[in-house]
Amino acid sequence: MVATSGSGVWMRRLRRALARRPHHLMRAGRALGVVVGGVAAAGAAYAVDLPEDRADAMYHFYDGGGTRADGPALLIRKKIADRLSISGSYFIDSVSNASIDVVTTASPYKEKRTEYSLGASRGADQVGSRYDGMFDTAQHWRYRLGVTQILTPRWLMSANLEAVSDNGYLGNPYRVAQVFGTLVQERYPRTRSSRALKLRAVGDIGQGEQRAALRAEYRYFWDNWEIKAHTLELGYTRYFGAQWLGEGFVRYNTQKQALFYADNAQSETRYVSRNKQLSDFNDVSIGAKATYAAGKIADKYDIKWNAQYQFMRFRYKNFTDIRTHSLYSFDANVLELFVSATF
Amino acid sequence: MGCQRRALAAVALGVAALLAGCAAPEPWVKPYERERLADPIMRLSRDALADKHREHIYDVRESGRGATGVQGGGCGCN
Numbered sequence: 001m002v003a004t005s006g007s008g009v010w011m012r013r014l015r016r017a018l019a020r021r022p023h024h025l026m027r028a029g030r031a032l033g034v035v036v037g038g039v040a041a042a043g044a045a046y047a048v049d050l051p052e053d054r055a056d057a058m059y060h061f062y063d064g065g066g067t068r069a070d071g072p073a074l075l076i077r078k079k080i081a082d083r084l085s086i087s088g089s090y091f092i093d094s095v096s097n098a099s100i101d102v103v104t105t106a107s108p109y110k111e112k113r114t115e116y117s118l119g120a121s122r123g124a125d126q127v128g129s130r131y132d133g134m135f136d137t138a139q140h141w142r143y144r145l146g147v148t149q150i151l152t153p154r155w156l157m158s159a160n161l162e163a164v165s166d167n168g169y170l171g172n173p174y175r176v177a178q179v180f181g182t183l184v185q186e187r188y189p190r191t192r193s194s195r196a197l198k199l200r201a202v203g204d205i206g207q208g209e210q211r212a213a214l215r216a217e218y219r220y221f222w223d224n225w226e227i228k229a230h231t232l233e234l235g236y237t238r239y240f241g242a243q244w245l246g247e248g249f250v251r252y253n254t255q256k257q258a259l260f261y262a263d264n265a266q267s268e269t270r271y272v273s274r275n276k277q278l279s280d281f282n283d284v285s286i287g288a289k290a291t292y293a294a295g296k297i298a299d300k301y302d303i304k305w306n307a308q309y310q311f312m313r314f315r316y317k318n319f320t321d322i323r324t325h326s327l328y329s330f331d332a333n334v335l336e337l338f339v340s341a342t343f
Numbered sequence: 344m345g346c347q348r349r350a351l352a353a354v355a356l357g358v359a360a361l362l363a364g365c366a367a368p369e370p371w372v373k374p375y376e377r378e379r380l381a382d383p384i385m386r387l388s389r390d391a392l393a394d395k396h397r398e399h400i401y402d403v404r405e406s407g408r409g410a411t412g413v414q415g416g417g418c419g420c421n
Contacts, residue, residue, distance in 0.1 A: 056392040062400060075392040089392065146412060148387070153376040158387055161354065162409030196410035197354050200387050204379040213384040221407035222350075229407035237384040245384065255406050277406055308393060314404070334400060336393045 050085045053078050056340045064312060064332020066098040073338075100276070100330075101175060104322050129173040138168030155203040166192040177274040178322075179265040186273045189260070194223035212238035221255075227278065229255035245291040254282040263318050276328065280317040285310050287334075301341040310334040388413055 054077045061070040071092035079085050123142075128134035141164065148158040171188035178184070198219040206212040215235040222228045235249035258278040260271035287310030294303040312332040321328040372380075379385065388394050394413045402408055 051391075054391075056390070058392050058396070060393075060396045073392055073396065075395075077391070087391075089395070091395075142409065144409070150370065150372045150377070150380060153372055154379055156380060156385065158412060159357070160410040160412045162411075164409050194408060195351065195354075196407065198410040198412060200412065202385055202387060204382070204385060206379075211379075211382055211384060213382075215387075219407065219410055221409070223406075227406045229405065231405075231407055239384070253401070253405055253407065258406070277404060283405070306390065306393070310397070334397070336396060338390070338393060340390065340392075 050079050050082065051077055052342045054340060054342045056338055058336060058338035060337075061335040062332065064334075065314070065330035066100060066103060067095065068097075069093050069095040100321060100328060125168070127169045127173065132173070135173075136169035138166060138170055141165045151201075154205075155201060157199065157201040160196075160198040160200075162196050164192075164194045164196075171273065172275070175273075175275060177265065177272040178263065179268065179272060181264060184272070186275065187260075187271050188273060189225070189271055192223060192225060194221065194227075196221040206238070210238070212236070215249075225258040225260070225278070227255060227258050229253065243293045245293070247289040247291075249285075249287050249289075251285040251287075252282065253284075256280060257318065261318075263320050274319075276316055276319040279319045281315060281319065282317075283312055283314040285312045287311065297341075301343050304340045304342075306336070306338050306340065308334075308336040 054075070056073075056075040058073045058075075059070070060073060062068065071094045073092065074090040075087060076089075077085060077087035123140035125138040125140075126134050127136045127138060143163045144160070145162070146158060146160040148156060150156045167190060169188075170190065170192055171186050175186050176183045177186040196219055198217065200215070200217045202213055202215045204211065205214050213236070215233075215237070217231075217233040219231040220229075221231070231251070231253040233249060233251040235247060237245065237247040239245055257280040258273065260269060261273055261275070261278040261280075262269075263274060263279070265272050287308065289306065289308040292305045294305060296302055310333075312334065314330050314332070316328045319328050320326065383389060391413065394411075398411050398413050
């Protein structure tokens, strides 16, 4: 029995600068994070394996729904005295945004964010607009719990539970809602509380010398805005010879809308939003990943080259594209190219 | 709401039941039987940085959040 807890300190700084072009939002983000993760074992039966020492350098790319984001990212993870695993990451996200919100109704925004974490995490936002300056704040708390259990010599499973609480200004000062066909400033509740439970199982289904694994994941999410979401993911991984590893996966996510979401509200309510992220929709992904083990460098660093591609399709059930008056949908392409060194 | 509370209680009980195993670990799969489990293909999260990027993409576009088993992620947006 292994119990893992995400205890540690998580610091993050996010800076964004923006410049505006007609109907386009340019945003450059920069995040620096330091994570200290602890892994604890119960009982004296055996010790827990900490994650191996490792360094990753990645280029990531996303293009879909009018938004394009890309940039480099780095991660370094190191064990300390075989008791604690420490990691730091660096992530740059350059976003050029002509998403449907920006094109049709919204305008640019900027934000500052600082986040700390201790087994749980706490985040604080300052929210503002280019016209009014900083005018409000928001706080976020996250509590995580995870358990992994070996079931048989071929199968293991894990359960993760996470509770998130937010309070403060949770909307977007530039996004508008629609009431009786008129565009109005959206109105969000100032608190939100959500729960998510994820179950994962992975099993070795290889025969003889051929090693292959099957992975199944399910997450149920619910919150006090009455959003409910189901997410299912299945993956298959196998070796091709000694150096190549291939993976294929599919993912399906479906959610029910928030209580106060309305495409075009037909009554005056205290809260109203036309944020498509809170609407009724589903998205499907299909992806593949290839890993090439390039061997050791300097007798110490085990090098692996990786490429992952994912195609996503979003279908909205009650979010209308006001330019065409038909239900909105979009496709997205996600690419990750990275090299990792374990030592 | 009552239904949600019951669901939460059931989840808490389930997690408690799983954690209860921590108190009296009696691994029925012996260390010498774990050779297959040690292979990288058996990891729930093989590449932390890439998984974090994927979770970020989901976080920005879907309402569901958390319990991913991946450190970080996060949205940075409203």
